[in-house]
Every structure is written in C-alpha cells, then in structure tokens.
Amino acid sequence: MDHKQYIERALATESRPARINLGPITLHMALNYMVAAGDAMDQIKRGLFYGPEKMDKDKLMQALAGTSTLSELLAGMVHNGVHFDDDDVKVFQPESVDPKAKNLDRSRVNLRLLHAAIGHFTESSEKIRALLAQYETGELDVVNYAEEMGDSNEWYSAIEYDELGLDQTTVRQANLDKLAKRNKGAAFNAEATTTGRDVATEREVLEASLANA
Numbered sequence: 001m002d003h004k005q006y007i008e009r010a011l012a013t014e015s016r017p018a019r020i021n022l023g024p025i026t027l028h029m030a031l032n033y034m035v036a037a038g039d040a041m042d043q044i045k046r047g048l049f050y051g052p053e054k055m056d057k058d059k060l061m062q063a064l065a066g067t068s069t070l071s072e073l074l075a076g077m078v079h080n081g082v083h084f085d086d087d088d089v090k091v092f093q094p095e096s097v098d099p100k101a102k103n104l105d106r107s108r109v110n111l112r113l114l115h116a117a118i119g120h121f122t123e124s125s126e127k128i129r130a131l132l133a134q135y136e137t138g139e140l141d142v143v144n145y146a147e148e149m150g151d152s153n154e155w156y157s158a159i160e161y162d163e164l165g166l167d168q169t170t171v172r173q174a175n176l177d178k179l180a181k182r183n184k185g186a187a188f189n190a191e192a193t194t195t196g197r198d199v200a201t202e203r204e205v206l207e208a209s210l211a212n213a
Helices: 003-011 024-050 057-079 111-137 142-164 168-183 190-194 199-210
Strands: none
Touching: 003 142, 024 057, 024 111, 024 190, 111 142, 168 199
C-alpha cells in the first residue's frame, strides 16, 4: 500500500465535528499548557542528548512555572465543570487569564490540524508511558509502542498531509534539506545544532523545498 492509498483509507475513520467543542478560554489555556510542557521537555531533551551545559535552565524554569500556573487554572475549570461551550468566559474573564485571550475566535483555528497536533501530543505521551514501564521493569511492549507509532506517525499525519495538500516525499526532502543546513552537512554536528543554528536560513531552505508542493 502506498502513502496515498493509506491516507484515503485512514481518513475514512476521521472524526470531523462541525466546530471546536471547547470553550474559548479553556481551549486557550489547554493549548498554552501543551506549549509550556513541550518547552520544558525540549530543555530536558537538550540536557539528555547534548549535555547538561546545553540546557537553558532559565527557559526550563519559566516553562515549568507556566505548566504549574496553567495546571491550577485548568484544575479550577474542571472543578467547576469542564467547559465545552462559551460559559467559560463567565467563569474566567479573558483579561484575568491572559491578555492574549481577549476576543478569541475559535473559527480561526484549523480544526483538522488541531485534531492532528493534539493527537501527536497525546500519542507521544503514550510512547513515553511505554518507555517509563521499560525503565521500571526492563520490558518494552513493542506491540504497544508500534501501535502508538501507527497512530501518531501515520494516522494523525494523514490528516495533516490531506489538509495541507502536501505529499510525503516533499516533506521528507524539506526535512533533510533543513537538517543538512543546520548541521552544515549530512552528519550530526553538535555545535551547529545547539549553538550555531541560523533559524532564518533554515526557514528559507524549508520555503524553497516546499515552494513547488
């Protein structure tokens, strides 16, 4: 089965609600929580794989503080009943949560990409759960891990390819082009990756790679 055929079959099982079924403030807090959690884990990843000296402790502490604050706010929302409608504006005034939460319009968010992005996030947590179990017991459930790979790498990605009108070959090549620019060659370059990145140039490489998609 080729990638196009997979996408066609996978999309037959996609849920497509007519609207985002979560209050605007709750959604804003949830997305910010995931961003903060991702920022924290990015710094931990840098420490794990590039060395402790490459971890920005200030950024890590800022991200952890963000997850803590947002956890408390979200817990309050749950305590008052998770809001799947506009009532959350009555519970929390937008300006008391975040100045950016004023005049939120959920229709601006691509619902299909939101589904895929949150799906990648949650499936990644399932893979981490499997690795945690391996860490604690010495056993890796390969079947479970492969299942989460299929859900994340294939099923949720199928939604993104379809919604963005991109093909796998183009995205793969763009990724390799970016990595070659970042590492100043085809092999991993720790210094270039951790301290010498030129994000603007990487962006130019990606734009050129995707221009004819």
